[in-house]
Amino acid sequence: METKFYLLPPLNYGYKDLEPYISEEQLRIHHTKHHQAYVNGANTIMEKLDKARKEGTDLDMKATLKELSFHLGGNYLHSIFWQNMAPAGKGGGGKPAGALGDAIMKEYGSYERLRKEFTQAAVSAEGSGWAALSYCEGTKRIGVLQIEKHNVNFPAGYPVLMVLDVWEHAYYIDYKNERARFVEAFWNIVNWEIVNKWFEKILKQ
Numbered sequence: 001m002e003t004k005f006y007l008l009p010p011l012n013y014g015y016k017d018l019e020p021y022i023s024e025e026q027l028r029i030h031h032t033k034h035h036q037a038y039v040n041g042a043n044t045i046m047e048k049l050d051k052a053r054k055e056g057t058d059l060d061m062k063a064t065l066k067e068l069s070f071h072l073g074g075n076y077l078h079s080i081f082w083q084n085m086a087p088a089g090k091g092g093g094g095k096p097a098g099a100l101g102d103a104i105m106k107e108y109g110s111y112e113r114l115r116k117e118f119t120q121a122a123v124s125a126e127g128s129g130w131a132a133l134s135y136c137e138g139t140k141r142i143g144v145l146q147i148e149k150h151n152v153n154f155p156a157g158y159p160v161l162m163v164l165d166v167w168e169h170a171y172y173i174d175y176k177n178e179r180a181r182f183v184e185a186f187w188n189i190v191n192w193e194i195v196n197k198w199f200e201k202i203l204k205q
């Protein structure tokens with residue numbers, strides 16, 4: 001279906017399939033309510049822009065584009081997040097291999113060191129944010145980013161290979177206020193195969 005607007009992407013697994021690390025209720029609400037809200041938010045702004053052009057009216061560009069950036073970032077990061085997870089033991093967990101495994105060894109010396117830095121980025125994000133594994137085409141080095149909200153401290157042009165959502169809405173049903181426990185659980189459901197696939201695709205470009 002062709003559309004000018006954003007659509008909520010389906011998950012590649014069932015809502016129960018990330019248990020016991022993410023519960024069915026937590027995942028369902030996160031996907032169908034929170035992610036959907038960013039999809040809707042972005043579409044609402046696109047409609048507002050269309051309408052203003054059609055009617056020849058002005059919008060508060062600063063406020064409109066700030067809001068658009070927030071919703072687009074939310075849609076983009078969640079879309080990656082669902083894909084960079086898989087059910088534990090069925091694609092989720094284990095250690096990175098392939099070109100990504102090699103790049104991690106080169107940059108961090110060990111998988112454990114990457115995991116430690118990424119965990120620290122996720123746990124220490126102020127308020128609502130994300131940890132992301134990214135790649136710098138200038139230096140050919142992978143690295144960890146800490147994104148605030150969905151779009152702040154997010155340098156342009158750095159492809160995202162893997163993300164972890166540490167907004168409270170990502171874990172409050174399962175872990176209450178204990179973000180660190182959620183971050184620890186995440187490692188059991190990382191889909192390293194797809195993260196490596198994306199990385200290899202970027203290297204070939």
Ligand code: MN
Pocket residue numbers: 030034035078165167169170
């Ligand atoms: Mn989220």
